[in-house]
Amino acid sequence: MNVERMPNHAASGEVVVSGIAVGKTFADGTVIALDNTTFEIKRGSFVSLVGPSGCGKSTLLRLISGLITPTSGQISVHDTPVTGPRRDISMMFQKATLLEWRTSLENVLLPTEIAGTPTKADKNRALDLLKLVGLGDFAFSFPAQLSGGMQQRVALARLLQTGADILLLDEPFGALDEFTRERLNTELMRIVAEVGATTIFVTHNISEAIFLADQVFVMTSRPGRVAKIVDVDLERPRPLSIQTSPEFNRLVEDVRVTLGAV
């Protein structure tokens, strides 16, 4: 039996992120970005948020990260209400957002610098993370010397450097070409399993959402809400070819019907 990693919602029952009746409105209440959403995310699990654009995926992620506060309801992380950005949560965006005057290594070290003075161990860890994302040879390159995919890998290493055990990724590879995206997705799966982080991943690609996740939160718009939670009981590690299996296609169908039904 594969003891390395089982679908985690089965392996461990502890809830690390939860939301109770969470709502968020913008523009004096005229735009309901997220409506009355309740959910639980368990330790070490990989959750995908999928839905059409404008359905509140980024809003939900930003609420969990503490960048914005809910209009109603409450979000808790490790049983404490989220009131602002916190060290055990880290976020990655669609754009790499690297500082162009810093090398890859210095960009990865940014979170450590903000938290305090980086030690020798921190610096070695940053280099190890760059190796982990396959950029060991580009540690001293500047962002302008890297391709879009490589920049996004640096951003991923920076995300991991925070040491946060809850990782939020907002369409992290959405701006990359299909091939690069597929490869990075596979690596992301391997890496988060390796560090044992709880991961929330936003995408508008149904196959991608299912392929990566233990649970898919299917979101619909107007008002934005989680319409259905689909459990993905596919064995890990998952080869790319799993996407042609009948079981996988059944899940895709399930998500598609939910999205189309509203």
Add this chain to the structure above:
Amino acid sequence: MPDSRPSRGYRFLDAMVRFVPHLVLLIVLLCLWEAAVATGMITSIMIPRPSAIGGAIVELYVTKGTIYKHFFITLTEAVVGFCIGAAIAVSLAVCSSLSDVFKRYVIPYAVVLNVTPGIALTPVVIAWFGYGMGSKMALAAILCFFPIFVNTLTGLVQIDEDREELFKSLGANNTQIFTKMRVPAALPLMFAGLKIGLTTALIGAVVAEFAQATDGVGVLMSRFSFQLNMAASIATLLSMTVIGLLLFYTMEFLDDRIVFWRRESRRAAASRARARSWQSQIGK
């Protein structure tokens, strides 16, 4: 990474070869000028022959060496004035970027200073600071203030939403946001302002010398012009060109090193330097 740049010697030769046509053009123009004066097409009292200017250059710069004292005085006036003006401009820009209230109160004065022709302040500045170098530095400082202030402020207040969000999500405080994000992001624009400011500072120093002074290339030049010694006057003018070039390329050099990330050649050099310093610190 293999070093694919051509060798130093080759690059030097290449630069020399490219320089030749420019040199030929310059010589042709000078010959035409010489011929025009020699044939009487131009009166030599107003416009001297290039050969006469050459003679004046030799006298001023080599045999008598009169120019050097004045050269360094003007250079000092321009540089000190620039440093004072730049220090005030950058400080006010930083304060304005940190406080909207401060900005609201400072901007009107900066605008008034800008729309008033700075050179028109010359008599006032000389009355305040005297005939010595002080008044030249003051006018240089006043003239370079505005371009540096505006460019630095524009650089500091530009907002990159994604970066703001990144820093906020990492729990950065305002000081960290300022030093690690705002300031480096503002450097390219700040240097653009400094380059303009350095040029206007030199104008300020020379104009104040023209108005009233005892030393400096401006004084020397107006003295020669009054004597209708146009050859010496133009030879002196060349020293201002030299000061201008000196200041401009010093700034270019600093810009290139400090804001290194815009040019690939500089990025590559910086990248190698970072790798080396890592090796000495951590590697082994």
